[in-house]
Amino acid sequence: MSKRVVITGIGALTPIGNDISSFLDGLKQGVSGAGKITRFDATGFRTEFACEVKNFNAEDFLDRKEVRRIDPFAQYAMVVADQAIIDCGINLETVDKSRVGIIWGSGIGGFTTFEEEIEGAGRAVGVPKYNPFLIPKLIVNIAAGHISIKYGFSGVNFATVSACASANHALIIAADNIRLGRVDLVVCGGSEAAVTRAGIGGFSSMKALSTRNDDPLTASRPFDKNRDGFVLGEGAGALILESYESAKARGAKIYAELLGSGMNADAYHITAPEPTGKGVIQCMQYAMKEAGLSTSQIDYINVHGTSTPLGDVAETHAIQSVFGDDAYGINISSTKSMTGHLLGAAGAIEAIASILSLNHNFIPPTINHFEDDPEIDARLNFTFNEAQQRDVKAVMSNGFGFGGHNTSLIFGRV
Amino acid sequence: MSDIAERVKKIIVDKLGVDESEVTSEASFTNDLGADSLDTVELIMEFEKEFDISIPDEQAENIQTVGHAIEYLESQVSA
Numbered sequence: 166m167s168k169r170v171v172i173t174g175i176g177a178l179t180p181i182g183n184d185i186s187s188f189l190d191g192l193k194q195g196v197s198g199a200g201k202i203t204r205f206d207a208t209g210f211r212t213e214f215a216c217e218v219k220n221f222n223a224e225d226f227l228d229r230k231e232v233r234r235i236d237p238f239a240q241y242a243m244v245v246a247d248q249a250i251i252d253c254g255i256n257l258e259t260v261d262k263s264r265v266g267i268i269w270g271s272g273i274g275g276f277t278t279f280e281e282e283i284e285g286a287g288r289a290v291g292v293p294k295y296n297p298f299l300i301p302k303l304i305v306n307i308a309a310g311h312i313s314i315k316y317g318f319s320g321v322n323f324a325t326v327s328a329c330a331s332a333n334h335a336l337i338i339a340a341d342n343i344r345l346g347r348v349d350l351v352v353c354g355g356s357e358a359a360v361t362r363a364g365i366g367g368f369s370s371m372k373a374l375s376t377r378n379d380d381p382l383t384a385s386r387p388f389d390k391n392r393d394g395f396v397l398g399e400g401a402g403a404l405i406l407e408s409y410e411s412a413k414a415r416g417a418k419i420y421a422e423l424l425g426s427g428m429n430a431d432a433y434h435i436t437a438p439e440p441t442g443k444g445v446i447q448c449m450q451y452a453m454k455e456a457g458l459s460t461s462q463i464d465y466i467n468v469h470g471t472s473t474p475l476g477d478v479a480e481t482h483a484i485q486s487v488f489g490d491d492a493y494g495i496n497i498s499s500t501k502s503m504t505g506h507l508l509g510a511a512g513a514i515e516a517i518a519s520i521l522s523l524n525h526n527f528i529p530p531t532i533n534h535f536e537d538d539p540e541i542d543a544r545l546n547f548t549f550n551e552a553q554q555r556d557v558k559a560v561m562s563n564g565f566g567f568g569g570h571n572t573s574l575i576f577g578r579v
Numbered sequence: 580m581s582d583i584a585e586r587v588k589k590i591i592v593d594k595l596g597v598d599e600s601e602v603t604s605e606a607s608f609t610n611d612l613g614a615d616s617l618d619t620v621e622l623i624m625e626f627e628k629e630f631d632i633s634i635p636d637e638q639a640e641n642i643q644t645v646g647h648a649i650e651y652l653e654s655q656v657s658a
Contacts, residue, residue, distance in 0.1 A: 228596055229596035230594075230595060230596030230597075230613075231596075233594070233596070234617075294624055294627075296621060296624065297617040297618075297620040297621050297624075298617060298621065301617070
């Protein structure tokens with residue numbers, strides 16, 4: 166690879182914090198972002214809770230007309246993109262905007278818009294009338310479009326869509342475009358706003374969600390024996406990826422380097438993990454090879470770990486296949502125990518959690534651990550319940566999406 | 580101001596995110612109130628919903644200012 170790619174800006178809007186500093190506090194303290202659903206009346210749904218973004222008022226960031234014309238998933242994108250752009254310190258007056266791209270992931274896109282419009286159309290008598298903003302609010306790529314329009318960034322621009330791997334794909338494709346010299350800097354990440362009737366209802370029907378309605382705070386419990394599904398989350402994360410030369414030339418602060426990435430497919434089933442884990446194993450190996458690291462050099466793995474019965478075991482076995490006995494010396498954690506599962510935004514906030522781990526020398530915990538699962542090797546260090554201090558030099562972050570999409574990223578210090 | 584004019588202005592303020600003071604009779608949706616082609620389609624739909632009428636496309640094309648909208652709707656609704 167010709168060019169090194171570094172991270173020079175970050176922004177987050179999550180169920181445990183609406184900016185980087187509160188997100189970092191949440192990760193250190195091990196707080197849960199779960200609670201009873203407020204977005205709609207979920208009474209009677211099999212799952213009545215989720216990890217929602219709290220105290221978010223779109224009008225604090227966007228004008229009234231924009232708020233109406235932009236679905237929450239793209240509003241979230243604009244808010245975190247703004248945080249990251251400010252954080253990276255580029256001069257918006259002097260930067261060559263044709264050298265700035267945007268690659269933005271979302272698993273579903275404008276779900277709220279879709280649901281409201283289609284339900285409205287269903288109630289109509291005769292030929293339904295559709296709002297002219299239905300399509301431009303709904304389409305997944307519109308988040309990247311809005312960010313480009315707001316800042317005038319006219320480099321490479323599109324969306325990545327691979328369910329829960331969407332944001333990881335955004336980062337990988339952003340880095341590739343920098344390495345190919347098409348752009349110097351990319352605003353990338355992911356956002357999701359799927360806490361809607363159809364979102365909860367759809368995942369519920371798949372039996373994918375936890376139904377621990379009597380105790381939402383402890384429902385997301387990856388690797389615990391009594392885990393019973395994921396907790397739907399929402400929010401967004403943005404990262405500024407930049408060529409090392411560009412960052413150096415302008416004296417930017419550098420959080421981390423994207424050392425390597427892997428992406429492939431299980432080619433097996435739409436939702437179930439492939440039983441031998443060979444796709445996931447190969448994906449992690451691709452990332453390790455690209456990073457040029459040995460298995461003893463990874464300090465922390467931020468796992469996909471969604472708290473589903475099958476997925477957590479499969480990922481654990483795959484990690485042990487890749488890392489062998491070195492796996493016992495690695496800190497592993499699922500920050501989804503705190504944030505819930507942000508689907509197409511998950512990879513972005515987990516990349517940020519990984520970078521914060523590198524910068525602050527701590528491992529965010531896997532909270533809500535009560536009982537070991539006999540199917541999971543208890544000698545592995547899942548960083549249960551409390552954050553741990555560690556000198557962190559390299560971190561792997563995994564993300565897998567329905568459809569069998571696997572992604573793995575490795576970040577390191579510069 | 581007629582009740583219809585009040586309701587029309589309320590819709591315009593809400594949909595276009597403009598101040599009430601800007602919503603004068605002469606104000607053009609596109610030239611003065613910042614509406615794009617999608618906004619104007621949506622405005623017509625909102626008028627239809629509010630007044631429970633159907634505005635044919637050829638009529639909708641002629642509704643370019645606040646005054647046009649009020650005038651047209653008054654003629655249709657009071658009829």
